[in-house]
Amino acid sequence: MQNVLSILFCLSLFYLAVTSRVKAYVAVLRFQGIILTVLLVFPFINHFSVYAFILPTTLFIVKVILIPRYINKIILDLDVKRMIEPTIQQFTFQLLVIFAMIIIFVTSNILSKSTSIETIPFASGFSAIVVGIFVIIFRKKLIIHVAGFLVLENGIFLFGTAVASELPMMIEIGTLLDVFVVVFLMGIAMNKISSTLSGFDVTALGRLKD
Amino acid sequence: MELFFYAIVIQFLSVIVIGFLQDNRKASIVTHSLLAVGLLLGFIASFTPLVYSNFPTQNFYFFGIPNNLFRFDTLALYFLCIIQLVAIPLTLYSYPYFKHYIEKGKKVRSTLVFYTLMLVSTQLLVTSNHSILFLIFWEVMSLSAYLGMIFEKEKEEVQNGSFYYFVMSHIVVYLLFIFFFLLHHQTKSWLFSDFHLSPETGSLFIIAYALSLTAFGMKAGFMPFHFWLPRAHPIAPTVFSAFLSGIIIKTGIYGILRTFQFLNPTPEWLGWLMLAVSMISAIFGVWYALAQHDIKKLLAYHSVENIGIIGIGIGIGFIGSAYHSLPIQVLGFGGALLHTLNHAIFKSLLFMGSGVIYQNLGTRNIELMGGLVHRSKYFVMLFLIGSIAISGIPPLNGFISEFVIYNGFFITARVLKNYYPLIMLLSAVGLAFVGGLAVACFTKINSIMFLGSERKEVKHFNVSFYEYLSLGMLALLCIVIGFYPQPFIGIVNKVLTDGFVPATSSSELLNINWSYISLIFGLILFTFVLVYLWKRTFQKKYGRRTADAWGCGYKNLTPRMQYTASSFADELNEISKSVLVYHKNSKPSKKIFPPKEYFESHSEDLVDNKLVLRGYWKFNSVISKIEFLSYTDLRYYIAFILIILTLYSVIAFLWN
């Protein structure tokens, strides 16, 4: 089951690489949130506990409802154009993602022989981290950077589940809160920026001086 | 094997004859007839043992005295056969080719000498058993090809391109010198038959392989070293460029295979390296080819692609050798050997075809051609056969060798489980991708050059009898190997059992259901004829006429409105823009009555541009700094030599 979810997770990463709409990024974030929630619920099907209830619920609320809705609100409020602004050809980006993924899978398979990690969730999480970074590097739009950052965070989450099957709950919740605060701050900052600068390009930020 | 040497003597005789004949025309006739006879004899001499005897003669008796200078093992005989198979049609072709220049009043005697020398030295090269002899023939081959290449030396591009080739072939020779010295140092012998190094020698083994692969790979044109091919091929006379692309780059493959015989079993990573480099050569070779508008340059890049495909086979063979697996080795090396033969055939066919076009139209730019099919239908058919074969499409010979290589992938995946299926699948996808690109590329040149209507008026388009004959011979070979590959597979199998794979049970290659494939190809042909006749009867019944093409209601369609080669390839070049250096310059205007606009696109080679030329300028600037050392007086140089000698001896003294 974990593998199936990992496949879906990776598919969403590919979709991220192929799409050129800002809205699609939000949809992908939502989708990944659902996958992660299911992934968390899954081990607890047989033995129910309160802890098993808290984390998935929080995760679901934060990742599937709050953050995407907030980003959508920013998009609406600030009238963000619907096209992402890539700095390289989409095609090249896609190839980059494919090759990165192959390398990651092969290396994590080699790693899994000496350690006790599970190859597929580990590799999927790792690829999500790499793809998140790629998104941040090769996209100009600020809102996409936020999305890339969130994908990266999802990756870390999946990565964590692969390394140790149960992470301490409190840490997870802490991370979630952290992420939420970051996104929130980013939104406020963007609101402010938009009132002073006309564009949302990272390139425009370069013009800011203290 | 004495017959072979008589054949060589007959061929060499033409050099002497030319010395006595002042008249260009007579010299040409005599040379070509001598060469044709000599090559035919040589072919009989090398082909018969390959087919009829189980273990061909190993040693050669020079007028009754046994000696080790030459050795005729199956690998040598196989390459000898390939050389002669290409050289016979090439000689037939070269007669009208040079006649054309003689009529223009150009002196061709010296070039004929170089041509003969090139043929003879290449034949001797693959049979020589002594490394110094090998190097001598190698040098003669390279130099004669160079000298032939500068036939039209007054042109600037000729000087540039041939300089590339000259420098490259010298680097190769230096590396080979070191390589053979290394082997000599280890084995205390100069003979190929004595060379052997096992992987236990450690770093020495790796250094030897690195030297050999760099040197021979440079000659063969693997990807980072491919830059000389597209420079040298277009500028050489067709006879030379066909031989360069068909045979001389194959001597690099011959060298790599020989090296494998000296140094085996190979480590596994070497197989991976070979596979990766070859895959890159194949994919980018054909992708660069797609962007070219110069027919010969395009074909040169296709040589890079096909060398890549051969290299893939060798890489599979190396992997098989690392795992001591016979089937993998057989299919890998078998595919490589077969593709070497096939590529020699169809590439020389295509080069000769491009030479015919060049002579008639005086241009190599395909954008200025078009509609040639209405001039000479049969010529176009011959060229088309070569194109289908090189794209690896059934039922011609290109498919057969690619099929063997695909089988190599399958067998590797089956024998070495683990993650091999994955990587072999990726390689298969790469090869399929290359095939698709080759289809795009060859449909491009065939349709732009031959189909449609004439973009520029063609004054005359004559194809002489000899040209038809030579092209037809090669096209026939393409068809025969495609429809009936069994004898050729048998020969390749014989080559493999003698010196590549230790045991004799190399039946994996024969186990492929060749007769079934022949049957299917026959079926394709049969159905084709049937449906075609059926179609003709219907057309007879309901009529057939010609009309103008649909132009959206616009009547005055001119040939200039046809689709061009650059727009055909644009879709694909756009995608790879970041990898290939592909420029587009255009100046569109938005006025209602637009002024003159222009558009141009051209592609450059990444390695050539970024690495070679830049390196050359760097080197040049360093050299210019020590220019003050160069004097016109000879005595200074002699003084320098003395100083250097003293330095060397001091160093050698201190070393000991």
Add this chain to the structure above:
Amino acid sequence: MLQGIISILSILTLAPMFAGLVNKLKAIFTGRIGAPILQPYFDLYRLLRKETINAGSSSFVSAISPVINLVAVVIAAAMLPIGLAHPVISFDGDIILFAYVLGLARFFQILAAMDIGSSFEGMGAAREAAFAIFAEPIFFFTLGSIAFMSGLTSIYDIYHSIRLDNVTYIIFIVVCSTSAFILAITECSRMPVDDPNTHLELTMIHEVMILDNSGVDLFLYQYSSYIKLFIYAILETSFFYPFGVKSYTVGIVIFVVVIAILSVTLAVVETVTARFKMKNIPQYLLFATAIGILNLLIYTFTK
């Protein structure tokens, strides 16, 4: 052998009906009555009795290309099993021949298009050449991946080796069939990639290549494109045969059911999607390839 001959004959006769079915369903989904299912047969019959008109600058390539197209497609069809029947042509390595025989058809189709000497055909030919390159890897990542995993190289054996006995393998097959669906759409010039019903020559791919053909030539082209669509449909359905059943009749029944489902899917996809920008098609195909690669990575590394 007999089963194989029955298979190939049924492919040859039923192929136009499949296209008719898809068109009919599509019409129903868009709220029209649509042409009858047998319409393709009528069209073919009509074309057969028409005069052939060739473009002025066309050559022998135009004359032989439709024939080669049909022959290549029929040979490819003869390699595919219907139900669990043994196909006519089947040997080790026929998966390669299958891909390359279709390449032969494509080669001549492109040449014939360029033979007209008009820019419309040129555009179509260039697009066909470009997109085919990206479609080829998809084939290898679907059927080829099963071949490499199982070590079998004959299409018939490959399909027989599919056993849906563990979860990963089921996922593997489902994702493979998704990729194969995208491949079918591309190769047969269906909706998100190419619009078969468009009126503007500039936006066509396959239709524009046969713009200047008529009569028997057009008959041959149309017929082979129907067969091609059916071939890819069979390729797709073959993934779903053996739910543990190995009987000839059950195979046929499953075949019919899956074909019906597939035609509905095709019709739905054609109804709800719009054609992509030409520029985005390579991306779309690469996406399908990426799915294939991912699928394979996961299958390889699952213990």
